[in-house]
Each structure stands twice: as C-alpha cells, then as structure tokens.
Amino acid sequence: VVRAVMDVEMPEDVVPGSLHVKVAAMGNVLNRLVHNLGEPLDFPYENGDWNIASMAINIYVLNYLKETQQLEHSMKEEDAVNFLKKAYQTQLSFKDKSGAFSIFKSGPRSSWLTALVMVTLYQAQPYIFIDENVINEARKWLECQQRENGCFKESGKHLTKKKGGCAIDEVAYNAFILAAFLEMGVSPDDPVVKMGLCCLKESIKDLQNPFAAAVSAWVFTLAKDMEPRAQLLHYLDKIAIKEETSVFSSLLISSYVILAKLTVTGSPRDLRSASHTFKWLVEHLNYYSTFSSTQDTMVAVKAIALYSKCVYTHTWSSTVSIWSPNDKVVFQLTPHNKLLYQEMVLQDINGKYSVKMKGTACALVQVCVHLSCDKYLSGVDVEHVDYKDNRVFVYVRKVREILGVQLRRALFGGFFCPCFHCMSLPPQLHKNIPIIHKLHLVQEYFVFNNKAVNVLIYDYNNPGYFFRSLLLFQTA
Template sequence: NTAEELMLIHLPDNVVKRSASASVSISSDLMGLALQNLDRLVQMPHGCGEQNMVLFTPIVYVLQYLEKTRQLTPAIKERATGFLHNGKYNRSTNVSYVQCYQTQLLYRHRDGSYSVFGQRDGEENTWLTAFVAKSFGHAKKYIYIDDKNIQDALRWLEQSQLPNGCFATKGSLFHSSLKGSVDDEISLGAYVAAALLELGQPLKGKLMQTTFNCLQYAVHNVTNTCTEAVLAYAFALAGDYQTTQELLYKLEEQAIESGGQIHWSPKTSSPASTDFWHSTQSLDIELIAYVLLAYLSKPRLRARDMTTAAGIVVWLTQQQNAYGGFASTHDTVVALQALAKYAARMFSTSGQALVKVKSQRDFGKTFQVTCQKRLLVQHAELTEIPEQFLVQVQGRSCVFAQTVLRYHEPTPQTTVTFSLRVNTELANCSQANMHVLTVRILASYTGSRITSNMVIMEVSLLSGFVLDSGSRMLLERKTIIKKVEVEADVVYIYLDKLSDESQSFILQLEQIIKVKNLKPTVIKIYDYYQPEEQALAVYSAVCS
C-alpha cells in the first residue's frame, strides 16, 4: 500500500526569464479535473458545428459517469445541465452565454442533417450528423432535446446509406489523413454504426443489419490502424466477441509498450519538431481512446483486458492538458468518454490515502485523499523550478497526480508544416491623426499531406487597434474563408484548408487608442485537428 514516482520539471534553454510557473494537482477520481473545468476543456475557438459539440458532449459523459457511480448531487447536476444549455460559464460575472444546444441547431440543414458551417456549406456532413444525433440522444435524459432533431438526423443517415450497407461520404472527413485511403468508407461506416448503437438503435433492425454487413465484408482487408480501432469498438458494442477479438489481436501486434504504458500511433513518420516538449498528435489520442472503448465494451472482459486497459489509461492521462481536456476537439470527446467508462468500471466506495510531494530542496506538501471527497482536486504551487519532485502515496486509493508547467519562449523562427509571411504598411503617421495599419499575410501548407485539415489563423491585435468593419466584409467574401470571428483582442479566421499554393489575406486595422511604446504581437496559424502543426509570425506598427 505504498507507491512513489519521480516527476522531473525542467525548462528549455530559450525560456523567457522569470516567465515560468508550475503547480501540482491531486485527486482520487479520473474525472475530477474535467468536472472542475467543463467550460474550458479545450483552449481553442468554438466557431463551427463540430467544435461547438466539444462544449456539449463531454459534459454528458461526465453526468453519466457521476450517475452510474452515485456521485451526482443536485448541485453538480444543476451546474452541468446549465453548461449543456449554455455551453460556457462566465466565472467572473456568473452570466451564462453561448447557447450550446440552440447554437448547434444553427448548423442544421432543412433535411435534418448537420455540417460544419450549416447552410453556408455546399453539402451536408455524414460524420457530423451521426455525432450530433448520438450526442443529443445521450443528453435528452438531462435537458430538453426536441426528439424531432434526432429522428430527422437518423432519417437522413438512413437515406445516405449505400446499397452495400456503408454510408456515402458527404462533407469533409474529420482527419484528412484518412481521405482517399481504401479504408475511408469503412472508417466512416464504423463510426456511424457505433453512434447508432450508442443511440439505442436495435441491432436486428434493417439499418444496423445492412451496416454491419458492409463492415463484416471489409473487416479482414483493413490496413489502417485508426479504422481497426473504430471497427473494434463498433463490433464490441454489437456484441460480436469473435470479430472484436480478432481486431484487438491485430492492434496488440502494433502496440507500443514502455514503462507500464501502452499506446499506438498511426504515424509512419514524423516531421522534425522544434518543440521542446513532445507534442502528441490528436489523432493518436483519438485512436487510443477507441481502442480503450473497444476493450471496455467487449461482451466478455478478461483480467488480461483490464491490465491492458490500465496501461492505456496511464498513457492517456499523461496527454491531458491542465484542464482535463486534450489536444483538440474530437480527441477530447472520445478520450473523456473512454476514461469515464474506465473510471466507472474501477470505481470503489472505500479507500483513503496520504499523498506527499517533496523536492530535493525545501518544498514539501501533504494531501489527504478520501472517498468522501474523491471529486475534490487539490492544488499547490511548485515554487522550485526546475526541480525533481518525489510523489509518495500511502494507503489504498486511486490517486491521480498532475504537474503543470507554464512558461514563455521566443517566437520560433523555423517551421515545417506551414509557411507564414507577414508584411505591414502603416499610413497616416502624423501626430495629429490616428494610424491605419495594413497587414498582408501570405500562408500555405508545407507539411507531408496533400492538404491540411481546417485551419485557424489567429491574428492578435496590437494594443489600441481594431479590425476595420469593411476589411472583415472583404475577408468573408473569400471562398477559402468559412468564418471570421472578432474577440476583444484577437481575430479568428477559419480557413477550409490550405495546400502548397500560397493564399493571400489583407487586414485593415484602425488605431482607436494611442499607446506609447507599442509592442509587437503575434499571428498564429495551425491545423485545428492537429494543432501541433503550426507556424508563428511577429508583426508591429512602426512609422518610418
């Protein structure tokens, strides 16, 4: 009943002086961290129909877990269902905003389907329609969901079924790494099948029977690891032990095991990275979460399966961000679903432990973990960095310890996945007038794929400057731009995708407040679903 582990916190060579801070959090519930941060699991914009669901779906999984483990109090339920209605919560003013459920209906087409940007898109999206339908189906136990929205989506999916039982690929697939592969149709079919079974569609009904006919025919010819993982989960939900086990055996042969951790990677090669920390691709997380779901959903679970699941969970929890989410949107949704399923299976109403965190110098902190306060997340600032900390646990309990390190570093000068060039021209430089700044941005994708996924361009505004309204209208007329959002000091530009062909963007900024010693700021461009693929550029406003 004693365990200990070393946690090493070290800094990169180019860290900005005095910018680093670190903390440790201790809890006895895998879902505790996510529960405390339901409104900020992913630190990314949420301006489209798929991203909006990351505000919605994980909350349902947390509610299901708490209900299953009898930890759902009236206070927690009120707070969580408030998020389902409102999507976000303003902690400083206690004002709810961003109508999450209602917002999702803005991305609905007249035929009951959904797409990333709603009616603005040229076609519906099969994957997103299945995702929304199953999420609404899970949520209707906790908030009012018009059942017509679910039934219309199901009807559209049924009409989109091909003669062979698979589904027509309408709209962009979630990850472009699967586009054009022979497994494309099968991965989508497996995802839709799993979504329909989660929604409670009868396995012996015509829709499910024809879907699994398609999947069963293709299961032996699949070569893509991601597709194998989603297929394994779908067949596990269907109660097909033999096919599930066959797929899991294939996956086990490709598993990467080290230090009690088990994971998989769909990557054949990785571009050279200048990041100090290893950046796990969101596709890796999604793949591994589906493998975990497949193991936990099997009709018959063996002790060996739970040992494998435990190794997966150890790896998966190490990829969580400081708020309990993961790298991007759908990997957060699937990973939290898998972790909630594992936590429910391993739940115990007894146990307590004493946790000590100490450094080699003077730092020392003791935490008491009890089953009565298992959802409590305890925090402490780590005042000595860089440093090596020893975490000691004594007792009988599940203990989840996470260290968080934050620091600033200079803008990197090299990039391998995007090309980003910025030129500025400052007009009206006389003292009597406010300045007008023209920002010209040239961007292209230079990574290993033919095109990127959806791209976000974040233009941080210089202090005292705002985006000209006419400039915004001109941006929105460009075909490649799907949406422009303006926050207080950032302009978010959603791009359909980028290729190796350079795209030009012009922003007109107006100075409304004069600021002395105006500092440069940053433009960031990144692949929304694989945010480790990014580029940064600095711009400023200097009169000649």
C-alpha cells in the same frame, strides 16, 4: 506504496520571468474536467466540429458523475446544463434543410459530423430539451446515405483524411456511423444497422488499418456480436507495443480499444487488459486534462470516464508527497475531497522531483511547467501579420500539409466586433500571397493610448502550436 522520480528540464527560448512549476494531485482522473464543467474546450468552437466535441465531453463527464452518484456533490450540474443549452443552439446553426450538419456554416454536408451530432443530442436529452425532429431528420438523412452493399457514402469533405494521427478509410467511416446508431439504442436487427454490420463484417476480412479495427471492435461490442469483436481485438493485440502489456501509440486507437473491452462486458480479464492502456492514455493528458486535438480529447474522455466508472469505489484514501530539491508538498486524498482540484506552486524550477503515494486507490499527479516562448504554427511558417485599412494581412513563408488554419484576434479598448473573433483561413495557402481578413469593428467609446493586441494563427487540430503577433490598431 508507489514511488517515482521526474526530471524537469527547461527549454532555452523562455521569456524571462514567465517560468513557474505547479503540482497537482487528484483522486480522480476526471477531476480537472469536473472542475471545468460548463466551459468549452480550450479550443475555439465557432464550427460544428469543435462545438459538438465540447458538448459531448460535458455529457460524458455528467454521465460519469450521475452513474457513480457524485453529481450532487460536484455542484457543477447547473453550469454544465447551461452550457449544453447554449451549445445546442449553436449547433443548430450548422444544420441545413435536409437534416444534415456541416463543419462550417454553408459548407458541404458531413456524414461523420451528422452521426456525431445525432448521437450527442440523443445523449443530451436527460439534461436539456432536444427537439426530437432534429435527431430524426439527421437519422433519416444518414439512412439515405447507405449504399446497396450496406456501407455508407462518405459525404462532405474533411479538412484531413486523418483524425488524431489515424487514417480514416471507408471501414472506419462506416463503423463510426454504425456506432452512432447503436449508441442510440437502435437494434442490431434494424434493417439499416443490419445491412451496415454485414458490410462491416466483409470489410474486416483483410483489414490493415488498426484505427478501423479499433472502431469496428467497439461497434461489434455494441452490437453484442462477440466473434468478430474477439477477432479484431486479437489482431490489435498482435500489433500493439509490448511493454507491461498491450498499449498503442495512438490515443484514438487506445481509446476505442478501452471502449471495445468495457462497454458491454467489463469482465475482470478485460478490465486488467484495459488498465495498462488506460494508464498510458492518462500519462498523455495535458495540464487541462485534454489532448492536443478535439477528436483525441472527445474519444479519450469517453474511454477514461468508462474505465473510471468500472473501477469506482466509495471507500479509499491516499497520501501523495512531492519533493523538489528545496521544497515539499503533501496532498491528502479522501472520498470527501475526491472531486476537489488541488494544486500548489513549487519554489524550485530545475531539478529532480520525487513522488511518493501511499494508500488504497489510484491518484493522478501532475507536474506542470508553465512558461512563455516563441512557438511556430505546425504546418505553416508565418512570416508576419500586418494591419492596414481595417484588414489583417497574413504572410506565409512556407506551407506544409496541414489540417486547416484558424486566425483569432483580440479587440482593443473601446471597440466591439459583431462577428466571431475566430475565422477559418482556407487550407490552400501559398508562399508570398497574403490571406486578407477584413475586420468590421464598431467604436463604442474613445480610449487613449491603445495597446497592441494579440493575433493568433494556429493549426485546426493542434492549437498548442501557434504563431503570435502583436498588432497596434491606429484609430482616428
């Protein structure tokens, strides 16, 4: 029997009538992602980064269901496969003649993205047709990026030198590309991989970057080179936050540590050690079972799926009871409804919520507060958004270091846009200098009394922080 108490407090700037509390109980941490199979992430995906991240997450969940013999019961395979087909075609639009991929169309080639696309398309092959030439051309281009010392050139400009709050240095960059080769089944004795591993071994002798250490530990696990793996995991254990056992303040580091401990060995000792990191990771899931950034979500789902596979059992049952001051709900979790997403709305809003779970398996319980309030873009303080002569003007009050800015607009009745609803604003934003985005709209039919539509501006890797403006488009 496990008991817990949660105190729910409401923010002050809530829009009246928008507040409600939902509780959900799942016998599987991946239930929400299974429920959403075949759908993209809760991010726009009109660039090569977001698109391949959505594709990878669907593959990780599909692999988990397949390896635990639950794929037929999920009844989501067809939706996921259809999404993978569309995402694959979308991804090809970010490929150039060299075989490399870019984050944005006609942008600089990215070694990091090319490695991710290469391994993701390789892993998609059991579900959809993938042209082998696409994978081979990406691999050949990456191999040409290898220096004489075995490390890979950092090709392509990133929107940031950090991903998910982790500094990406040359060691982490090299390790990520090597992991892509090894996950494709390329032998550690392959000349390119062998040189890369030698370079990586030299680089970790004076390693000061925990993120690079975590990725490198995963690489040496994939290569079945246990000596440097043990060295890196020991280093990470020393710098970890000591609570019940080692956990990490970074979602990406935590995810890669789980991958390093369970990818090949999965020994009882590694499983016990990874369980506390896994618990901390799951506690940071949002309502949609994702995280604030695409990279956090992609790598964390991979780690969660691996851990869930290692602890999966066919026989279990649990009862979850949740009390609020004036309400009570009970969820029965069994193997028969293990993939069912169960959710209910509570009458109470403020106050303490008591949770009790009794049974023979783990359960994920979420208490989610849904509300509307004024949020501002993380990194950019937007003063206002204007519309004139078919153009959207974005006025910026203050700019801090950001990952990149996206603008997404809705359309008003009677019109359609032949281009994407989302655009990327340049990261070089300046005070009092408007960014102009010209709209090309086609009127299909006339609509009386058009209402204002939403224009959202948000951080590239933190779409939860946004500036929202209502624009009323006047038509002749």
